[in-house]
Amino acid sequence: MAWGLVTGSSSGIGYEFAKVLADEGYDVILVARREDRLLELKTEIEQNYQQKAEVIVADLQQAEEVQRVFEESLAFTDNLEILINNAGFGQIGDFTESDLQRNLDMIDLNVRALTHLSGLYAKKMKASRKGYICNVASTAAFQPGPGMAVYFATKAFVLSFSEALAAELEDHNVFVSALCPGPTISEFGKAAKFSSKGVVGKAKLPSSQEVAEFGYKALIEGRATAIHGTLNNLMAQSNRFVPRSLSTSLTKKMISKA
Numbered sequence: 001m002a003w004g005l006v007t008g009s010s011s012g013i014g015y016e017f018a019k020v021l022a023d024e025g026y027d028v029i030l031v032a033r034r035e036d037r038l039l040e041l042k043t044e045i046e047q048n049y050q051q052k053a054e055v056i057v058a059d060l061q062q063a064e065e066v067q068r069v070f071e072e073s074l075a076f077t078d079n080l081e082i083l084i085n086n087a088g089f090g091q092i093g094d095f096t097e098s099d100l101q102r103n104l105d106m107i108d109l110n111v112r113a114l115t116h117l118s119g120l121y122a123k124k125m126k127a128s129r130k131g132y133i134c135n136v137a138s139t140a141a142f143q144p145g146p147g148m149a150v151y152f153a154t155k156a157f158v159l160s161f162s163e164a165l166a167a168e169l170e171d172h173n174v175f176v177s178a179l180c181p182g183p184t185i186s187e188f189g190k191a192a193k194f195s196s197k198g199v200v201g202k203a204k205l206p207s208s209q210e211v212a213e214f215g216y217k218a219l220i221e222g223r224a225t226a227i228h229g230t231l232n233n234l235m236a237q238s239n240r241f242v243p244r245s246l247s248t249s250l251t252k253k254m255i256s257k258a
């Protein structure tokens with residue numbers, strides 16, 4: 001039986017990704033900090049999809065917890081087929097005014113944990129010549145983000161790292177995809193402290209389910225970069241044709257209204 005692992009599966013895109021994998025016939029390993037949410041999802045997957053679901057409660061900001069997730073997952077499968085590196089958060093506010101420790105924690109989660117898990121599982125996937133890794137980046141990856149400077153930089157890392165890894169592994173039957181959603185309905189805005197009256201709060205956004213279904217399809221199709229939504233695609237691609245200073249100042253305006 002094939003297994004998948006989803007980080008950040010207690011809410012939002014990761015929660016929906018776990019259900020997509022179960023619907024596709026995968027047994028799933030659910031990872032996040034909120035055990036009650038993960039146990040509810042485990043029950044839902046076992047009852048509605050008749051797949052196995054195992055829970056590993058972990059704070060992925062801690063390097064030793066990331067290593068523990070890998071080791072505990074080996075008890076369920078020595079041959080993980082799909083890794084969804086989804087856990088992540090953002091924080092709104094100018095860098096000098098925002099909580100420095102929270103910015104460092106963000107790097108530990110969005111960048112370090114994702115790289116650590118990719119390293120551990122990609123090696124095994126390469127040896128077995130089978131595997132899929134989806135790293136959840138963002139449309140934030142395509143330009144600097146004044147007002148969310150560290151978050152945008154973490155996602156630029158995820159995009160660049162994933163595209164390079166995809167090229168390194170393509171001849172080994174291991175597929176890597178950077179999923180780039182734009183603003184999506186989830187608990188992200190609450191964690192990042194967006195205003196409910198701001199542009200993101202008032203916009204009509206896609207659901208996490210829609211984004212997870214899109215991300216899964218792109219991963220299986222072997223697309224190294226998958227930007228969700230036509231407008232998001234246009235905006236991300238337009239960065240190649242306008243001066244970087246212009247896209248930075250436009251993004252600054254947009255984030256100031258978030």
Ligand SMILES: NC(=O)c1ccc[n+]([C@@H]2O[C@H](COP(=O)([O-])OP(=O)(O)OC[C@H]3O[C@@H](n4cnc5c(N)ncnc54)[C@H](OP(=O)(O)O)[C@@H]3O)[C@@H](O)[C@H]2O)c1
Pocket residue numbers: 007008009010011012013014031032033034035037058059060061086087088089090109136137138139180181182183184185186187188189191208
């Ligand atoms: N929603 C958007 O607008 C949007 C747009 C582009 C990209 N993204 C990206 O999509 C990914 C998923 O976010 P989301 O929108 O689904 O937000 P979300 O609903 O807030 O989900 C974030 C998930 O990450 C987990 N998480 C946070 N800190 C963690 C930690 N220290 N250790 C382990 N797990 C942790 C959370 O679980 P616990 O709190 O239970 O640990 C939760 O399951 C993120 O990488 C985000 O950057 C989101």
